Amino acid sequence: MTDLVIEARNVYKTYRTKKPKNEEACVEAKHLVEAVKNVSLQIRKGDIKLIFGPSGSGKSTFLRCMAMLDRPDKGDIYLGDECLTKPGVDLNKARARIGFVFQHIYLFRHLTALGNVELALRQVLKLPKEEARKRALDALTEVKVTDCINKYPSQMSGGQAQRVGIARAIARNPDIILLDEPTSALDPELTGEVIDTLRDLAKEGTTMLIVSHEMPFAREVAEEMIFYDEGTIVETGPPSLFFNAPNTDRAKKFMTRIINRTTREEMNV
Amino acid sequence: MFEFLLDPTFQTWIAQGLLLTIEITLFGVTLGLGLGTLLAIGDIYGKKTVKAAIAVYVEFFRGSPLFVQLFIAVYTVPAILNLQIDHYLLAFLVFGLNSAGYQKGYIKGAMQTVFSDQMDAGLSTGMSKIQTLRHVILPQAYRIVIPSWTNEFCSLTKSTATLSFVGLFDLVSAGKSIRSLTFQILPVWLVIAAIYFVWITGFSKIMDVIYEKKRIPGVEFLMQ
Numbered sequence: 318m319t320d321l322v323i324e325a326r327n328v329y330k331t332y333r334t335k336k337p338k339n340e341e342a343c344v345e346a347k348h349l350v351e352a353v354k355n356v357s358l359q360i361r362k363g364d365i366k367l368i369f370g371p372s373g374s375g376k377s378t379f380l381r382c383m384a385m386l387d388r389p390d391k392g393d394i395y396l397g398d399e400c401l402t403k404p405g406v407d408l409n410k411a412r413a414r415i416g417f418v419f420q421h422i423y424l425f426r427h428l429t430a431l432g433n434v435e436l437a438l439r440q441v442l443k444l445p446k447e448e449a450r451k452r453a454l455d456a457l458t459e460v461k462v463t464d465c466i467n468k469y470p471s472q473m474s475g476g477q478a479q480r481v482g483i484a485r486a487i488a489r490n491p492d493i494i495l496l497d498e499p500t501s502a503l504d505p506e507l508t509g510e511v512i513d514t515l516r517d518l519a520k521e522g523t524t525m526l527i528v529s530h531e532m533p534f535a536r537e538v539a540e541e542m543i544f545y546d547e548g549t550i551v552e553t554g555p556p557s558l559f560f561n562a563p564n565t566d567r568a569k570k571f572m573t574r575i576i577n578r579t580t581r582e583e584m585n586v
Numbered sequence: 587m588f589e590f591l592l593d594p595t596f597q598t599w600i601a602q603g604l605l606l607t608i609e610i611t612l613f614g615v616t617l618g619l620g621l622g623t624l625l626a627i628g629d630i631y632g633k634k635t636v637k638a639a640i641a642v643y644v645e646f647f648r649g650s651p652l653f654v655q656l657f658i659a660v661y662t663v664p665a666i667l668n669l670q671i672d673h674y675l676l677a678f679l680v681f682g683l684n685s686a687g688y689q690k691g692y693i694k695g696a697m698q699t700v701f702s703d704q705m706d707a708g709l710s711t712g713m714s715k716i717q718t719l720r721h722v723i724l725p726q727a728y729r730i731v732i733p734s735w736t737n738e739f740c741s742l743t744k745s746t747a748t749l750s751f752v753g754l755f756d757l758v759s760a761g762k763s764i765r766s767l768t769f770q771i772l773p774v775w776l777v778i779a780a781i782y783f784v785w786i787t788g789f790s791k792i793m794d795v796i797y798e799k800k801r802i803p804g805v806e807f808l809m810q
Contacts, residue, residue, distance in 0.1 A: 386706055413712025423707040426700070426804045427726045436721060437711035471804025485711060
């Protein structure tokens, strides 16, 4: 299986919402959140998969585990054939091959759009100045934010900032891009421009794992949709399955709610 | 009344005193910045023992008068080590170490306001923790901390008055010498006070300009 890009094998992750006094007290008071319970997932080159599910179900934690921004408690993450959960692995090198886009954008606040994209090219890929600049400009052109390359994050709109965030993630030519609800922190009218950018990436065959509830977009680009609830993958299948008749009740209920919401929004516009 | 100002000898003394005051302050703030940064990082990332050691260090330098620290450094440290150490050097070090105790707090506070999301962002691009600290966290923290530095600078400048008690020739020493030769008590101290005032106010204004110049929209203490 040479085309396997990233794989999660039986991953578990529990986190505490409060500092632990003792374990039982935490479980008792529900300060222990089992965000990821025995989740396995394979992404191959060119795949576009979409994770969706209720908020607080652990989707973000799972995505952060895939990028090793959080270390899984149990289970393994493979990037290609390298196991990232073994001790002694150079995680920085691994993360350099994974693009990550955050829900709340997280641009470097003291750098311009150009600086944001350039930084890792200079520091991680060690590119010379001119080449880093050229690649950064290419990435910013690709996401169509050339008009704000010299602006600071606080001077951009949410949609521009998130597209810069995407440029920062793609500029290194990573093996895969993980996107954690890239549009959910944006106003509805700004969502569209970010979705357009993602659509372009999809057309180019970028390998992506996206957490999102943008259903029309999902139907259009996702090869596989993954319904995630209470820390596990409940159901997996092509968009057609979910839009017609999901097998599980939980997925059915969730789809009904979300489609109603989407339709309402479309009628309002 | 102020004729002593025209005397070239007195002028030289005042200039010499002011120079030492400025030197020790600037050096102290600079050493304090470097060491304060290391202490802040140690306090955030260090093991329990490291944190405890840093806490002891900070409480020692914040919890006792600078004057006492200076006395210990000048009169007991060389004796214990059985070494001749230049008093200037010891004073430089005491001011730096003392300032680090305060600056650790400022810098740690500033780092923590930028830490939560910016460290994740840095790591996600493949940078190491150290690279992220250097290129993302500290450039923001230092900008935020500039106004606190201005305060630190003012208080350290005035603390140099203690140098005259360990035989170093600072601005206050110059004042004492001139006073004992001219007996113009009030005029001499008025002049010395005015020099402190002009230097501190002028430098604070420069720091304000630097703060404005270096300020990046979105990187500042959020006014709640």
